[in-house]
Amino acid sequence: MPGTELFGKEEKKEINDVLETGILFRYNHDAQRNNIWKAREFENEVKKLLGAKYAHAVSSGSTAVACALAAAGIGAGDEVIVPPFTFIASIEAVLFAGALPVFAEIDETLCLSAKGIKAAITPKTKAVLLVQMCGGMAQMDEILKLCKEHNITLVEDAGQAFGASYKGTSVGLMGKTGCYSFDFFKIATCGEGGVMVTNDEQVYKNADCYSDHGHSHVGNNRGMEPHPILGFNFRMGELSAAIGLAQTRKVSFILQKNREYKKILTDVLSKVPGISFSTLPDPAGDSATFLNMFLPDTQAAKRTVDEFNRAGVGGFNYWYSNMYHFINQWDHIKELKVAAKLPIHLLGTPQDYKNLQLPKSQEVIGRLISFGIRCTWTEEEVKSLANQIKTCVEKASAVPA
Numbered sequence: 001m002p003g004t005e006l007f008g009k010e011e012k013k014e015i016n017d018v019l020e021t022g023i024l025f026r027y028n029h030d031a032q033r034n035n036i037w038k039a040r041e042f043e044n045e046v047k048k049l050l051g052a053k054y055a056h057a058v059s060s061g062s063t064a065v066a067c068a069l070a071a072a073g074i075g076a077g078d079e080v081i082v083p084p085f086t087f088i089a090s091i092e093a094v095l096f097a098g099a100l101p102v103f104a105e106i107d108e109t110l111c112l113s114a115k116g117i118k119a120a121i122t123p124k125t126k127a128v129l130l131v132q133m134c135g136g137m138a139q140m141d142e143i144l145k146l147c148k149e150h151n152i153t154l155v156e157d158a159g160q161a162f163g164a165s166y167k168g169t170s171v172g173l174m175g176k177t178g179c180y181s182f183d184f185f186k187i188a189t190c191g192e193g194g195v196m197v198t199n200d201e202q203v204y205k206n207a208d209c210y211s212d213h214g215h216s217h218v219g220n221n222r223g224m225e226p227h228p229i230l231g232f233n234f235r236m237g238e239l240s241a242a243i244g245l246a247q248t249r250k251v252s253f254i255l256q257k258n259r260e261y262k263k264i265l266t267d268v269l270s271k272v273p274g275i276s277f278s279t280l281p282d283p284a285g286d287s288a289t290f291l292n293m294f295l296p297d298t299q300a301a302k303r304t305v306d307e308f309n310r311a312g313v314g315g316f317n318y319w320y321s322n323m324y325h326f327i328n329q330w331d332h333i334k335e336l337k338v339a340a341k342l343p344i345h346l347l348g349t350p351q352d353y354k355n356l357q358l359p360k361s362q363e364v365i366g367r368l369i370s371f372g373i374r375c376t377w378t379e380e381e382v383k384s385l386a387n388q389i390k391t392c393v394e395k396a397s398a399v400p401a
């Protein structure tokens with residue numbers, strides 16, 4: 001999965017270009033920088049890979065979500081429909097935007113379902129923050145139709161689905177804004193970084209200003225630039241961008257390897273009774289960063305996890321008990337524990353977070369185990385892993401319930 005596996009001379013070359021000039025800042029200093037513009041080049045590489053009209057690099061995937069929400073006009077008091085299964089940054093971004101998260105059900109795609117979204121819509125619903133989880137994608141046709149019918153803004157957190165697509169369109173570009181993470185664990189990394197994308201020029205301009213204290217980035221005198229809107233500092237530096245640039249150039253190769261290795265795994269495991277896989281509405285668009293495997297139920301999944309641990313099989317996630325990816329462990333959100341008061345404390349929660357019932361999501365995540373696919377595996381290693389998984393699942397299902 002992660003681009004860090006392939007960190008090498010290409011990244012060092014790009015970093016060195018920046019070190020030669022010492023211009024670590026992405027804007028201005030035209031005379032000293034010897035025409036080295038890594039953040040711009042990184043954004044262009046992302047645009048080319050995804051087919052996006054606009055891409056804007058920022059300091060992290062989390063700030064990219066914040067940027068995507070703000071640029072799409074989502075703010076104080078707006079209800080935003082969110083999934084209970086995501087990296088927690090998605091929910092934090094909504095809260096810190098001053099908006100109100102409304103949790104809805106996911107389905108076997110591991111993403112929000114149209115049915116789940118529909119049941120969560122209220123007159124105050126402004127947006128859906130659709131998280132494209134675990135390298136795959138949601139049922140986009142139904143969700144796009146629903147958003148259109150109800151005049152709801154679609155924002156995509158494709159934090160872990162960079163390179164995935166749905167019927168030829170990159171995920172992240174299905175709605176008004178989208179974003180990706182380039183943290184250390186993602187398919188391409190900057191060390192820390194993120195990118196926000198859109199096909200709308202005005203929305204892009206908002207993101208550009210918002211992420212740099214409102215700077216318009218017009219002209220050569222930074223101190224005298226107009227500031228059309230208020231913003232903050234979510235800027236990406238040139239060193240991070242240099243790494244992201246080299247990494248993005250490797251994504252096509254990583255996708256190809258991921259898909260190859262995932263196919264070897266699924267070919268073996270699809271024949272094992274009790275194993276099924278997450279739904280991929282467009283299998284060809286899967287970024288294949290994860291093999292997402294379902295066991296028949298939560299108990300069977302837990303027994304399987306125990307078997308993996310006993311056999312020393314690593315490299316998997318059991319999200320159901322993960323502190324950062326599933327709502328069951330998010331007590332700080334349920335109790336709105338914060339360092340300082342947020343709009344939600346004044347406006348009131350749109351749902352009783354402590355007593356939320358999301359049976360479908362519980363059932364789906366309870367039986368899900370995900371293996372991270374590594375693009376540097378050898379074919380032998382993949383085949384051996386497939387057999388280890390098979391053996392453990394068979395052992396776990398032999399135990400009487």
Ligand SMILES: *Cc1c(COP(=O)(O)O)cnc(C)c1O
Pocket residue numbers: 060061062063065086087089090131157158159160181182183192193194
């Ligand atoms: C990783 C991730 C983020 C946050 O990205 P950072 O770069 O770690 O801030 C946001 N959303 C999703 C879905 C992620 O997987």
